[in-house]
Amino acid sequence: MRFTDADPSAPLIRRLTLAVDESQCTLRWLWPESVEAVYVERLELDMMGDDRTGEQAAQGKLKLYTKEEYKASNGYMDRITGFGAIRYTVYVCQMEEDGPVLVRQRDGDNTVVASAGKADIRFSIRYKSGFFQKRKSVLMTVTTEAPVPKEALCYVRKQGGVPLNKEDGTVYPFVSDFAPGRNEMPPVEVAKDDYVRLFFTDGPKYGAAYRLISD
Structure with missing residues (x-):
């Protein structure tokens, strides 16, 4: 043509x-x-x-x-x-x-x-640490209905509380795409008073195709 x-x-x-x-x-x-x-x-x-x-x-x-x-x-x-x-x-x-x-x-x-409809992305975040340790491990799990590119998501770390949005802390990218089903991320070490949360890197772009849900 x-x-x-x-x-x-x-x-x-x-x-x-x-x-x-x-x-x-x-x-x-x-x-x-x-x-x-x-x-x-x-x-x-x-x-x-x-x-x-x-x-x-x-x-x-x-x-x-x-x-x-x-x-x-x-x-x-x-x-x-x-x-x-x-x-x-x-x-x-x-x-x-x-x-x-x-x-x-x-x-x-x-x-x-x-x-054409939004695919659900569910994520859960757990923390693991000892009583006398100054740092803790962040365990993130992402479960998706459809393939998700690594560029779609990021996690944000904030001291003293859970981040409210992508700009509310330090942004970190993911290094690999997310396959449909359960994806367990490698543990991330943070300070004991740090907290993390997942966000879209570009809300208008990826929000048209996916729903991001916290379990």
Whole structure:
């Protein structure tokens, strides 16, 4: 499939909206008058760190959709299942002699993101120390419903009390991804009056795909 960047005269998709009813989502948008067909791209966003930069862009599944189909269904409908997020992009389709060309918009008006449900991340923290020791061991267990990248979580250490948020203490990263099921972290040594708690490194990004729950 060939793409071209939109120029000032190119027909564009406007006012793309998303409505979700349980597992059914409906996309609606304003069609340019001269456009009879579009391609709808569905991309399941990868939370495991496969980010692209610069001019590279991950490409999902493309589906041809005509204006007549749109009118008959009062929109474009799709089912969303599983965990994570799904990005939908609607491309104007221009027919040329050597095949269809999709118009790539830089303004983002032709893109929306749907939540496919949040996976639970449950964590528990225990402390182990002797009566006369100045330090103690922190035992952390993370149990997940789906794979979680190590970049999604961090733990915060605070002296004198449990941290209230990511900025309320010293932040430490995790060194490996979390597999579905129970993950026991290696013990961490801290001072006897230190306490730790887990947080998302980026709440808006990872909070769309996961729920962080303290057991």
